[in-house]
Every structure is written in structure tokens, then in C-alpha cells.
Amino acid sequence: MSSTFLYGANVRANGIRQHYLRFGGKGRPLVLVPGITSPAVTWAFVAERLGRQFDTYVLDVRGRGLSETAPGMDYSLEACAADVGAFAQALGLADYFLVGHSMGARIGAIVAAHHAQGLARLVMVDPPVSGPGRRPYPARIDWYVDSIRLMREGADWEKLKPFSPTWTEAQLRLRAEWLHTCDEDAVVCAYHAFGTHDMHADLPAIAVPALLMVAGKGGVIEAADVDEIRSLMPGLEVRTVPTAGHMIPWDDEEGFFQGFGTFLGTPV
Template identity: 35%
Template structure:
């Protein structure tokens, strides 16, 4: 995919380190924030969130070096062919990126789609030694209520972004967001591939998160918005009953987009879940993957 530089994006990219790696048959872009720290977090964003959208979260947690990939078909990561936007595809992308960057000791945080990806990665690749935080994973699926935002709404937002949307138009969908994040979304939403988003949204309805959840272990924690329609009270209760060993933290005054709705609440919960002692230090990243074009 091809990106264009816009004012907010330009500032974010200038303040981060850009890396490209080949993994799982695609070329992936990763932005790294807080590059002068030594405790690593891989943050997996949501369905229409290129890596730049995580900059403000990294800025609020400066003790961690954040590595944020563009998901397949978003930002500057290559798009896959139709039919390859399943959780297994995303999970293998994540595994390949982590291996390519030597981040096997890093904690992993996934938000929304990213939380589903992180969970699938844990199960598919038998990950049990690093902390994994699942932030408001969609609990829709076969026989369950649908994902709250319809696929047509996502596609309409992308089409509007391609035509030239505004922060005010974005605010209609995300009324609680800060202006800067609305402006950023208006700048980069057009870099989300329609097929990628459409097929991924289909997966929210077709792929069963609960069967993945049942297989997760004690290295996983769940953070969810107390007001989130994506993890409603009934779903949270069922998750607790099915896998009681996984701690759950409800973030007050937050819906699905937790860091955007209540950043301080998210940061406190994430720090608590990661524990007072950061995970092992990851050796310095090899220069061969830095700033490749």
C-alpha cells in the first residue's frame, strides 16, 4: 500500500523509528516509539487503525518501547489476496514479525481485532511465557449478537476518507475522541483496504473467540470497557466462568475504544496487569531491519 505524509502523521513518523520486515509472505511496516527505553511491548491495533494511531498510547507509557505493526492491508503493510484475512493469517503475521525483530521476550497488547489476534497467536504458537493483555476483544461470533458497528459503516467511513473526510465527520462515529486523534484518523483511514476490512469484519461473525479463550493460560489478562457494547456484561461473565484463571479488569468511563475514551484509566490498568516488574529486556534490534525501504 502507498502512504501519503500529512501534518500529524509526519510528526508521528518523525518521532518514531520505521522498520520493514518480511513475514508470512508479506512485507510489514512497524513503527517503534520510545526507542531509547529497553522494556518492549508489541501493540496490535484494531480493524481500521494503522500504526500511527497508537502514538498517543506509547506517549503515555514512556517506560515501554512500543512496536506497532500495520496489520495486513492497512497503512504501509502489503495487502493479502482475498480470503486471507482470517485470525490464523493475522496470528502468523504477528509471530513472523516478532521473530523477525527478535522480540520473543516482549509483552503483547492487542486492542479489539488486535486482542483477537493476540489470543489466536497465544493458542496457535503455544505462547505461555510473556504477558499478553487482551483489550476489549470482540465477543461476537456464531450464534451470538453481531459486532456493534456494521460492516457497511466501516466501508462508508473508508470511502469518505478516500474522498476527503473531516474530523467533524469522524466525530459522528467517535464523539468522545480528542481532536488530534480525530484529525489523525481523517488523515490515514483511507489506507485501510476495503477487502481487508470487509473480510475481517465477516470474521467477527464467523470465527468463535470463545473457543480460543478457553485455551488461554495464566499469562493472559483481559481489559474491557465498563461501557463497551463489544464486551457486554453478559459476555464478560461468560468469559469469567469459562476461564476463571484469567484476571479481568473493567475500565470505568470507557466504551470499546478504551485508550481514546479514558487514557489514564487504560494506562493504570495496563501497568497493573503487566506487573510492577517489567518483562525481560529484549536485546537491541538488529540494524538490518531498521529504516528499510
């Protein structure tokens, strides 16, 4: 099957240069927001498939990939959410779907609660449920910082094996190629925001239909967390990918796509 990739481009929105990759070009617009150390290109394999049915835009979150990075930049989750809202408006995306993974899911929840113009549906893929007074996010900050520093120094892809021992060589090579573009300050800020920003306070303000996708082996979201989130979002749909860890499409790509069901109007 031929590639659905169209092009990469930049747009100025919310006062910064935002870089994105576009796939498909037909159907409902879909904005894909990756996680804390995942530049847009590392989600291209997901966007390739989404691009078969949706006009898919994969965003480089500020401080990552080819989007703007600068000393002293505001890397808060709130700033990143404002970026996404402004990005959609700048490109004239109407009735768009937003799919966010991990940090991207946390950003997506803020978008849906506070920057929802044009947003039709939200998919939160295994968001960290940590926050004030809650158990911490299970991943350690040095896992991110140490791997970024290794790649910034030009280390070989094999140095990433201890960080992601189940990943294939191709997956590790791609991560090794792009990890150096993740600004350390941006990553540290986002990581700490997982514990200081109260996601649960945003959830009742989300009016669009929403889907929560849970990694069965991720250790990020537990059954009690699902119950609490459902109590705050009574119409929430929940699907679990039982065989996958937190990086769901890397662990079980087909299970990830099946996890959408028909929430986006058609199976993906």
C-alpha cells in the same frame, strides 16, 4: 518529557512486508496490535507512554497503514495472527508482551493459542465476543465502510464527526489522514470474522497469563461474557474502565493506563 519514538521500519515476515513503529527501545519487548481501522500511527500516543518502560512495537496489521496490501490477500484473523507470531520471531523478540485492542485482541487470542513462541503475557482490550451462534458485534459494517470511502475520496476531517461525535478535532484529523490506508476488503473480512471465528474455542488453549480490559460503556462485553471467559480461562485477570467506550484510550486515556495495574510488572 521527550518523545520515546525511535523510528518506523519494515520487516518481511510470514511472507509479507509488515510495517511497524518502534518506541522506547529499552525494557521488555511489547507488541501492540490495533483494531480494525486503526493504523499504527493512530496508536502512537499510547505507544509514547508504553515506550517509557517497554521496548514497544506498534504493528500495521496487513491491509492497513503501510503494511502490505494486495488484491486477493488473505485477511483472515488467523492470517493476521500468523503475521504477529512471525513478526516477533523475525525481530527476535523473547518473553514479549502482547497488547491487542478490539480486532487486535481477537488476533492476540489466536497468537496466544497457536503462535505463542516467545510470548510472555497477553492483554486483550475490549475484544468483540461475537461468534457462531452468539449476539452480533454491535458496530455496523457501514460505519467502517462509509467512513473509509469518504476519506479515500479526500473528504475533510469534519465528515468524520457523525461517526465519532465525542472525539476531539485532533483525534478526528489523525483518523481522517490515515483512514484511507485501511483496505476495504481487509476491513470487511475482519468484520465478518468476528461472527464466524469462534474466539471462545481458542481461549482454553491460552497458557500465558492474560488480562481482559473491559470498556464500561462500550456495549461490547457484558457481565455474562466476562463470566464465560473466566470459566474458560480460570487464571484470567479482569479490569473495567467504567468511564470509557470501546475506544478506551480515546475516551479515558488515564483510565486505560490504570487498567493495566501491575499486570506488566510495573504500573504504566
